[in-house]
Amino acid sequence: xxxxxxxxxxxxxxxxxxxxxxxxGVSLAESNGFLKAPGGAPAxxxxxxxxxxxxxxFIGKFGDDEFGHMLVNILKKNSVNTDGxxxxxxxxxxxxxxxxxxxxxxEFMFYRNPSADMLLKESExxxxxxxxxxxxxxxxxxxxxxxxxxxxxxxxxAAKSAGVLISYDPNVxxxxxxxxxxxxxxxxxxxxxxxxxxxxxxxxxxxTQKDASNEEVVMSLWHDRLKLLVVTDGEKGCRYFTKSFKGxxxxxxxxxxxTTGAGDAFVGALLFSxxxxxxxxxxxxxxxxxxxxxxACGAICTTQKGAIPALPANSDALxxxxxx
Numbered sequence: 001x002x003x004x005x006x007x008x009x010x011x012x013x014x015x016x017x018x019x020x021x022x023x024x025g026v027s028l029a030e031s032n033g034f035l036k037a038p039g040g041a042p043a044x045x046x047x048x049x050x051x052x053x054x055x056x057x058f059i060g061k062f063g064d065d066e067f068g069h070m071l072v073n074i075l076k077k078n079s080v081n082t083d084g085x086x087x088x089x090x091x092x093x094x095x096x097x098x099x100x101x102x103x104x105x106x107e108f109m110f111y112r113n114p115s116a117d118m119l120l121k122e123s124e125x126x127x128x129x130x131x132x133x134x135x136x137x138x139x140x141x142x143x144x145x146x147x148x149x150x151x152x153x154x155x156x157x158a159a160k161s162a163g164v165l166i167s168y169d170p171n172v173x174x175x176x177x178x179x180x181x182x183x184x185x186x187x188x189x190x191x192x193x194x195x196x197x198x199x200x201x202x203x204x205x206x207x208t209q210k211d212a213s214n215e216e217v218v219m220s221l222w223h224d225r226l227k228l229l230v231v232t233d234g235e236k237g238c239r240y241f242t243k244s245f246k247g248x249x250x251x252x253x254x255x256x257x258x259t260t261g262a263g264d265a266f267v268g269a270l271l272f273s274x275x276x277x278x279x280x281x282x283x284x285x286x287x288x289x290x291x292x293x294x295x296a297c298g299a300i301c302t303t304q305k306g307a308i309p310a311l312p313a314n315s316d317a318l319x320x321x322x323x324x
Contacts, residue, residue, distance in 0.1 A: 006055040007134035007275040010084070010164075012155055013042035013142045014117040015060055015071050016094035018260070020305070025102035028109055037260075037306040038074045039096060040117075041139050041171045044261050044307045047078040048268020048297065051311045054275065057129055059084030059155070061120040061148075063093035068116065074308065084126035088116040100258060108175050114145065121147045122154040130155055131162040134275045135196075137267070139171040140187045156193055165227075165278070168194035169267050172203050180206075192223045196274070196281075198230045198267050215246075227281045230291070232266060237295050245284045249291040252299040252320055261307025266298035269317065296320040 018039035021031030042058065049056040058080050062068030064087040071093065075082050094115035099107045112118060120142075130136055136159035142152045159166055170187045177183035184207060191197070204212035204221065211217055218231055222241060229241040237251035273280055273290035280286040296317040304310035 006053070008081075008132055009046075009049050009054060009056045009135045009137060009271050009275050010059060010130050010133040010159075011042040011046040011049075011056060012059045012084075012130075012136065012138045012152065013040065014094060014139075015040035015043035015058065015062070015075070016096055016115070016117070017067050017071065018096050018098045018307075021099050024100050026099065027101070028097050028099050028107060031099065034097070038071055038308050039098070039260070040094075041141075041169065041264050042137065043071070043075065043080075044264035044311070045137055045169075045268045045271070046075065046080045047308050048265050048311045049272050050079040052269060052272045052297070052314050052317075054268075054272040055081075057081035057084055057133070059126060059129065061086050061088055061116045061124065063087070063091050063116040064089045065093055067095070068093040078308065081129070084129045086120070086124050088119055091116040091119050094118075098260070106260065108173065110173075110176055112176070117142070118145050118148050120151045122151045125151050125155055125158075127155070127158045130159050130164065133159065133164050134278070135165045135167050135271050137167040137169070137271060139169055140183075140190075141171065141173060141176060143186045143190065144176055153190070156190065160193070165195045165274070166193060167196040167198075167267075167271055169198045169263065170203060170207075171263070172206055191221070192225060195225065195227045196230075196271075197221070197226060197228070198232065198263070198270070200232045200263060201234070204231055228287075230270070232263060232298070235299070238266075238291055240287060240291060242281065242287070244282070247284070247288070249288055249295060251295050252324060254299045254303050254320075256302040258305045258310070259302050260305075261310060262298045262301045264307060265301035265311050266294045268311070269294040269297035292321060293317055
């Protein structure tokens with residue numbers, strides 16, 4: 001069970017169902033059958049936190065349909081607080097068809113026109129829950145359309161005025177945006193509000209249109225209110241930047257089956273460590289430990305299919321760290 005004494009981390013955004021071909025390495029068109037798996041980055045992060053023994057809540061909107069109720073039950077089974085969840089009688093729960101091609105990369109096809117998560121209104125937001133949090137975490141998909149975008153901005157303002165740490169993982173999903181330029185502008189529109197930002201090397205390349213391995217390029221994403229910028233480099237580990245120090249933490253080599261949710265496992269683990277001890281942001285030794293733990297959680301998540309079922313427990317991550 002999640003530890004009720006832990007500081008609360010509130011995750012906001014989308015939760016949907018990924019339909020994954022039952023045979024690996026085929027395109028969506030070639031697949032004969034699909035397995036349904038819960039997905040959506042902010043929801044994965046919420047589950048990653050509770051799996052490690054932390055305390056999380058999810059805020060979002062679902063269709064008042066079988067899939068919506070199934071997803072909320074999955075959150076409850078994973079000990080995630082659902083006081084911020086609401087249902088829409090007139091819109092469906094979002095679906096995504098996701099395939100792992102033979103090289104292990106993913107292909108997405110989304111069904112959202114519009115889905116319930118896009119229709120969340122500011123008046124439906126549980127602002128009290130956000131104000132109780134130590135960290136408020138979100139992505140960028142909730143910025144794509146109204147009224148959800150305005151609800152997202154209002155939630156950020158409420159969190160900021162309550163002194164809550166603000167965490168942003170843009171989680172670029174280009175098929176959902178009108179164009180790559182719209183995605184870049186939308187993602188950057190709230191960039192300077194965050195205290196903590198996690199981006200992948202691919203996302204750095206997309207946002208800057210320059211080489212993500214170049215430190216100057218990464219630092220072009222820095223802003224003065226930022227406390228921590230983390231760039232994940234897949235199995236190579238991650239790079240970190242704060243006002244006072246910067247460096248790298250190595251990754252873990254594991255037998256990768258499915259990369260879905262690995263970034264969310266990483267974020268959940270990092271936020272879990274920071275919520276427990278916010279001095280981690282100012283102490284390089286503690287930060288490196290937290291990032292090694294996050295790298296281990298991300299690596300373990302790739303060894304199984306699906307995101308939420310593959311999220312590791314604390315003991316799994318510690319065992320992998322010891323074995324290195």
